[in-house]
Structures are given as structure tokens and as C-alpha cells.
Amino acid sequence: MFSLRNYIVFLLLLFAFLTLTSSINSQPTLRHNDCYGSTGTANASYNSSLTALFESLSSKASQNYSFYNESSNISIYSLYLCRGDVSNETCKSCVSSATQEIRNRCPSSKTAIIWYDECTLRYADVNFFGKPDTQPWLIMNNVENTTSPGQPNFYARGLLEQLIGRVNEKDRLFETDEQIVKIGDRSLPSYGLVQCTRDLDVGSCGKCLSDLVVEAQVCCESKIGWRISGPSCSLRYENYSFTEPPPAPPATPPSQLVPQAQPPPDNGGGGKKTTKIIVITIASIASIAVVAALFGFWYYSSSGRRKQERDRETGQEIPLRNNLARSLSMHLMDNMHARDDDDSGEMHYFDLTTILTATNNFSDVNKLGEGGFGPVYKGKLINGKEIAVKRLSMKSKQGLEEFKNEVILIAKLQHKNLVRLLGCCLEEDEKLLVYEFMANTSLDAFLFDPNKCKDLDWAKRKNIVNGIAKGLQYLHEDSRLKIIHRDMKASNVLLDDEMNPKISDFGTARIFGSNQMEANTIRIVGTYGYMAPEYAMEGLFSMKSDVYSFGILMLEIVSGKKNSGFNHPDRAQSFLSYVWQLWNEGKGVELIDQTIVDICPISEALRLIHIALLCVQEDPNDRPTMSRVNLMLASKSINLPKPSAPPFSVGRLIIFDQSSTNGTGTGTGFVTSDLSSTSASS
CATH class of the missing domain: 3.30.430.20 (Gnk2 domain, C-X8-C-X2-C motif)
Known part of the structure; x- marks a missing residue:
């Protein structure tokens, strides 16, 4: 039988043991x-x-x-x-x-x-305070895949993007959360954490974390758990909880022992005293049992959890046998607002009923155009807002990968010279992208139309060139991601109601790491005639391959001639060789579109041709960066170097663009060259 003193001593010893064990x-x-x-x-x-x-x-x-x-x-x-x-x-x-x-x-x-x-x-020994350093970094990941090898985990990416957005609103620059992912009839947990050192400001923290997300896409996104920690910020994603639970609220203090008045003498024997002793004994034993049970539960659950976490480091693969459509749909619906009447600038997940109502069930009357991917329709939401809906065809060579790529990329980009993605829809067999409606459709609908081209005076053409250049510089150098477009052409430039340009169609774009200069692929995407020679011939692409495409586009804007399928009546030569010959013969003025040649500043037009020729030089190292191009466009005082010859060999391989808009435009500009013999998804 325990005395009250022994009971208290036991509790103190037990508390000390728990404290010591917890400390260990x-x-x-x-x-x-x-x-x-x-x-x-x-x-x-x-x-x-x-x-x-x-x-x-x-x-x-x-x-x-x-x-x-x-x-x-x-x-x-x-x-x-x-x-x-x-x-x-x-x-x-x-x-x-x-x-x-x-x-x-x-x-x-x-x-x-x-x-x-x-x-x-x-x-x-150097001041690093306030600088968002990502290297050196620590990368750890589970050896098991979460999906098929190389398949990105959209749940991880979506959760971490959410956390990065929220961490920028917190003084502590720390955010963690969990979500339940439903795969068929299974519910799988996922946990994420982002954090920055608090010497950074909000913008630097966001950039640091975004740079790590880019690296995660290369090293880790197909794993069931991973982390990347740099000097200034860190990311972590797991399928188990790895954070400490919040501290428990303070326990209610036990009642104070208040001295009681002495009971009257027992005149009737020891019955009441015996009862009191039994009650105290039972209470003591019960308390000890409860404490022991709690200790046992704590010990085994704690050791079990630690064992579980150790096992997960080399645990069995959790098969997520979902298809890309389902995973992307989950990712989008979890991270977008399911509304159609908002103009906040955020992306929304549109339900299919809303799209069908807006486009009058995809009626031919609403059809704006069609490319290799499928048709584009004009629509109007219930609040009166006009939209353009890109509908991915079941037969399209632009598949779910391109669809996913376009959504994820453009959702992160904000620039006045980039088209704005309002949201998307993945229901039944439909894959739909919803964009802001562009009243003047795409650049090629004006530039190569014998009547509409007259609406493009010199001021408009110069503004279009400058806008495209600024948009490309943002993609290459100024956005939090380094993005190579890979299909820069006239049909992928949209014009708003004031004829301001917006770059569109990011289905074939690629993200580069912060220190990455070029990449290689055996599956060439894009449109011949705009492709840089190193990309068309060897599959090498970089920022300089986009610069080359921009140079071709500049020449088209100044000349009004389409490089694809170019055929001079007097000479059997390509567009580029024709431009180069006239330039070297001092006849550059003959390149200027005849509809504007009498009203434009000839010196300005010739300077644009000169800059364009610098962009299409055969050696990528000779081509300027887009930031340098913008400087040359903005300042007449910058002396332009002499360009070297462009790659005529590529010109001889040019074939017709089979996805012409026929002058109608698409309203979104998502008209990609879909040449079965030359184009494929990357």
C-alpha cells in the first residue's frame, strides 16, 4: 500500500525520468x-x-x-x-x-x-547578410519514386508553391502545411515546409525558394520525400509529418491542499477511517496506473514514430498509379479558386459547365481559329468578361505534357508583354486553357494579310518589336524562372485592342536552372524557319536560340514578308540569304515593307534590320542577349557591330507552316506548327 508521501516521490521520480528521456x-x-x-x-x-x-x-x-x-x-x-x-x-x-x-x-x-x-x-569572412544564397546546398531524397521514374509530383510542386506564396506574408519567413491527396480510393498525406533566414527581405526570400524549386524539378520531384537546403533558404516535402507538434497548453494546476478541520472522534468504530484509507489507496493506484499507461503510450508511440520515420528513409515505394490528367487536375483544383466572376489576377479552375455556357457549347460561331493542337473559341462569362478558350484536341500532337507545362509555367509569370492565363479546366475528356481575350488576335493575322498590314504603321511595328523584346528579356533574365520559349514566331504574338504585343504559347517552353546555359534534346519542337541552326540540327537550345527566333521575327515585322516558304521571283534563295545579300549590297531599303517605306524613318528601319542580323548570326556566342538587344533598341548612340553571315543552310531546309491562321487569327495566338515530320513534344 502506497502512502501519500511515497506516491508523491514516485511521481517526482517518474517526471525526472520522462524529462531525462525527452532530453536524450x-x-x-x-x-x-x-x-x-x-x-x-x-x-x-x-x-x-x-x-x-x-x-x-x-x-x-x-x-x-x-x-x-x-x-x-x-x-x-x-x-x-x-x-x-x-x-x-x-x-x-x-x-x-x-x-x-x-x-x-x-x-x-x-x-x-x-x-x-x-x-x-x-x-x-565576407558579408552575406541579406543576400539570397542557394549554394552550396544539401540535397537529400528518398530512393523510391512517387510515380513513374521522371514523372513530376504535381502535389509536391503545388503544395510548395502555396507555401512560398504564404511565406512572403509572414515576418518569420517560415511556413508549413499538409494536404491529403486522393488517389482512387486511397487517401495519402503529404507535408511541406519552406523557410528563409530572416536577414532576407520578402522578395529575396521568394527568389531564393523559387530557385530551389527549379532545382527540385531536376533532382527530386519524382521522389516520395526530399529536401533541398541552401545557406539562405530550404524546402522539404515528405509523405509523413516531420515537424514538432505545437506545445500543449499549460495543465490546470492541482487543487491546493487546504487543511481540514479535525473530524469528530469516531464513536462508532473505524468504518469511516477504513473507507477513507481505501479511497486514498484506490485513487493512488489509479493515478499511478494512468501515469504508467500514459508513459507507456508516449514511449511506444514515440519510438514507433521514430522507427517509422527511419523506415521511410529506405521504405517501400508508394505506388501512385494515377494518370497525368488526374494528377494535374488535383494539382490545379487544390491551388486555384473555383470561381468565374473574379478579376483579381489570380488563376481559377473553371468547371466545364461554365466553359460550355460561355462558348455556346463550342459553337462554330464562336470559333476563332484552329491549329495543330485543336480549336480556339471566344467566350463570355456571366459577368460579361470576354475570354479565349484553347481546346486541346484528342488527336493533337500537343499532349498532356505540353498542357501541363503551359499551365505551370505561365501561372508563375507576370509581365505586361506576356499573355495572361485566367485558368483552366480538366473534366471528362476535355483539356481547356482559358486566356484573356485579345481583340486583335495574333500578329501574323495582320502582318501577312495584304489588307490588314496597312493597319501596322511604323509606330505600331516599332512598339511591337520593343514589347516582344521586353517580354523575352523578362523570360530569360528578369523572372524568378529562367525560361526558354522555343517557339517564338508571329502567330505566337497576340495583340490587344491597342495593338500592344503579348507573347503566348508556352506549351513547348523549358525552365533552365539558375546556372544552366543550354540543354539538348533529340525531340525538336517549334517551327522551322524560326529555329536556330544549332537547335534544328543538333537539338541544342538556349536563350540564344530564342534570340535567333526574335531576329527572324524582327525581319518579318520590318519587311512584311513571311520567312517560311519565302520564294523570291528572281532568285531561288531563302529569306535569310535574300536579306543578307541586299544588306551587303547596300540595298537594305528594299527590305522595308512597301506599305510603310514612304512614311517611316528609313534610318530607324535600317537600324532594326541591323539589330536583327546581329540576332541571327550563326554562332550563338556572337548573338547578343535580350537585355543587350533592348539597349540597342532604346539608344541610337550605341554603335552596332558588324554582323557575320547568317546560317543559309537552315534557310534551305525551310518548309511551309501548315498551321497558318489564314489571316483569321485565333484570338489567343496558340497556333503552333504541327508538322508531323518535324515536330514532337519534348
Whole structure:
């Protein structure tokens, strides 16, 4: 039988045991370190200052700072960041371990970083505060695939994109969430986390995370779990929960023992006293049993969870045998607003009924045009907003991959010279993209029409050239993604009601990594006549292949002549060789469209031809970047170098564009060359 004193002693011992066990199990998990970018061996003075700096950081962690950055008087810069969900004790323990371990692992380095699951610590002899560094990075992923090898996990991408959008609204620059993914009759959990060091501003944090997302698409997106951690930001995606639960609310304090008045003497024997002893004994035993049960549950569930997490590192593959349409549909519906009456600039998921109503059941009256992918229809939403609906044909060579690519890419892009995607629909057998309606359809509908071309005076043509150039510079250099369009041509430039250009059709576009310069493919996409020679012949594409296409487009805008199928009545030569010959003979004025030659500034037109010839030089290294092109277009004072000869061999391989709009345009410009012998999905 337990006395009250023994019961209290037992509880105190049990509490101490639980605290000790919890402390043991909360040791930080070291993942990796990198002693990188050293500028020399650290001397005694450096080491002394670094030690003092680490002591200061540990002190801040002990004061419950989850992030702190500090520099020494001899220009040593250091910071630590604890994961946003960990407790103060865990943070303090992690920073303490990190300051000791990084010295052991990088004893002579002036620049180093160490990653734990719970915190990150770095230092350097150059000021990195406020700079969104993504390298060096730590990449970890499960060896098992979540879908078929190489197939992106749209759930992961969608969840992380959501978190990146929300983290930019938080002072802590930390966000985590979970979602349930339904695959058939199965419900699978997924968990995501994004975080930046808090020396960054909101814009730098978003850029840092977006750069890591690009890398994730290369290394990890087909895995069931992965993480990428850089010096300034980190991403993580798992199919199990890896964050700490929020702290439990403080327990209600036990009632104070209030001295009771002495009971009257027992005149009737010991019955009441015996009852009281039995009640106390039962209560004591029950309390001990409850505490023991709770301890057992905690211990086994905790050890089980740890074992489960260890098993998942090398666990069995979870087969997600969904097709691309279902996964993309889930991704879109989870991350778009299902409304059709909003003009907020956000993307929406349109239900099929809304699209059918807007387009009058895809009636021929509403049809704007048709390309290799299928038809485009004009529609009107119930709020009166006009839209253009791109309907992917079942027979189209542009499949779900291109559809998915276009949605994911253009959803992340915002520029006045890029077409705006309002949303999409994936229901039944329909694959629909909904765009803003462009009243003047596409550039080719005006440029190559003998009557409409008269509406394109010199001012409009120059404005169109400048707008396209700015849009391409945004894709290549200024957006948070580096994007190669790969099908830049007149039919993929839309014109709004004021004849301002907007680049469209991102179905064949490709994302490049931040340090990637070129890529190679054996499946060529795009339109011959606009393709750079290295791409058409060898499958090599880069920003400079887009520059080449832009040069061809510039020549078409100035001359009013279509390069594809060009045939000079007096000479059997290609469009480019014809341009080059006239230019070298000093007859450049003959290249200018006859409808404007008498009213345009000849010097300006000749300068545009000169810039275009610089863009179509055979060697990609000789071609300017789009930022350089914009400078040359904006300033007449910049001297233009002499262009080298363009690649005439490509001109001789030009074939007719079978997806001509016949002067009608599509309203969206999504008219791709769909040549069965030359085009394929990449």
C-alpha cells in the first residue's frame, strides 16, 4: 500500500525520468556540413573572434531567439536559424551543438555551414547578410519514386508553391502545411515546409525558394520525400509529418491542499477511517496506473514514430498509379479558386459547365481559329468578361505534357508583354486553357494579310518589336524562372485592342536552372524557319536560340514578308540569304515593307534590320542577349557591330507552316506548327 508521501516521490521520480528521456531523444540530428569558399587558413586572432562570436550566438539561443545574426570587429559574419516549429529547448540545444561541431569539422576554414534537422549555422569572412544564397546546398531524397521514374509530383510542386506564396506574408519567413491527396480510393498525406533566414527581405526570400524549386524539378520531384537546403533558404516535402507538434497548453494546476478541520472522534468504530484509507489507496493506484499507461503510450508511440520515420528513409515505394490528367487536375483544383466572376489576377479552375455556357457549347460561331493542337473559341462569362478558350484536341500532337507545362509555367509569370492565363479546366475528356481575350488576335493575322498590314504603321511595328523584346528579356533574365520559349514566331504574338504585343504559347517552353546555359534534346519542337541552326540540327537550345527566333521575327515585322516558304521571283534563295545579300549590297531599303517605306524613318528601319542580323548570326556566342538587344533598341548612340553571315543552310531546309491562321487569327495566338515530320513534344 502506497502512502501519500511515497506516491508523491514516485511521481517526482517518474517526471525526472520522462524529462531525462525527452532530453536524450531531443538531441539535434546532424545532416551535413560544408567548409567551402575558404580564402585562407584561419589564424589565432580569427579563431579567437569566431569563438567569441559563437558564444554570443549560443547566448542568444539560450534567450529563446530562434534566429540571430551578428558580426565581429574583424569582419566575421555569422548567423543561426532554428526550424520554425522547434521548441526553445531544441533550438538552444541545436545551436550549442552546431557551434561546437562546425569548429571540429572545419578547424581551418574561414567560411563554413552546418545543417541539422533542427537548425542551420554558417559563418564567413565576407558579408552575406541579406543576400539570397542557394549554394552550396544539401540535397537529400528518398530512393523510391512517387510515380513513374521522371514523372513530376504535381502535389509536391503545388503544395510548395502555396507555401512560398504564404511565406512572403509572414515576418518569420517560415511556413508549413499538409494536404491529403486522393488517389482512387486511397487517401495519402503529404507535408511541406519552406523557410528563409530572416536577414532576407520578402522578395529575396521568394527568389531564393523559387530557385530551389527549379532545382527540385531536376533532382527530386519524382521522389516520395526530399529536401533541398541552401545557406539562405530550404524546402522539404515528405509523405509523413516531420515537424514538432505545437506545445500543449499549460495543465490546470492541482487543487491546493487546504487543511481540514479535525473530524469528530469516531464513536462508532473505524468504518469511516477504513473507507477513507481505501479511497486514498484506490485513487493512488489509479493515478499511478494512468501515469504508467500514459508513459507507456508516449514511449511506444514515440519510438514507433521514430522507427517509422527511419523506415521511410529506405521504405517501400508508394505506388501512385494515377494518370497525368488526374494528377494535374488535383494539382490545379487544390491551388486555384473555383470561381468565374473574379478579376483579381489570380488563376481559377473553371468547371466545364461554365466553359460550355460561355462558348455556346463550342459553337462554330464562336470559333476563332484552329491549329495543330485543336480549336480556339471566344467566350463570355456571366459577368460579361470576354475570354479565349484553347481546346486541346484528342488527336493533337500537343499532349498532356505540353498542357501541363503551359499551365505551370505561365501561372508563375507576370509581365505586361506576356499573355495572361485566367485558368483552366480538366473534366471528362476535355483539356481547356482559358486566356484573356485579345481583340486583335495574333500578329501574323495582320502582318501577312495584304489588307490588314496597312493597319501596322511604323509606330505600331516599332512598339511591337520593343514589347516582344521586353517580354523575352523578362523570360530569360528578369523572372524568378529562367525560361526558354522555343517557339517564338508571329502567330505566337497576340495583340490587344491597342495593338500592344503579348507573347503566348508556352506549351513547348523549358525552365533552365539558375546556372544552366543550354540543354539538348533529340525531340525538336517549334517551327522551322524560326529555329536556330544549332537547335534544328543538333537539338541544342538556349536563350540564344530564342534570340535567333526574335531576329527572324524582327525581319518579318520590318519587311512584311513571311520567312517560311519565302520564294523570291528572281532568285531561288531563302529569306535569310535574300536579306543578307541586299544588306551587303547596300540595298537594305528594299527590305522595308512597301506599305510603310514612304512614311517611316528609313534610318530607324535600317537600324532594326541591323539589330536583327546581329540576332541571327550563326554562332550563338556572337548573338547578343535580350537585355543587350533592348539597349540597342532604346539608344541610337550605341554603335552596332558588324554582323557575320547568317546560317543559309537552315534557310534551305525551310518548309511551309501548315498551321497558318489564314489571316483569321485565333484570338489567343496558340497556333503552333504541327508538322508531323518535324515536330514532337519534348
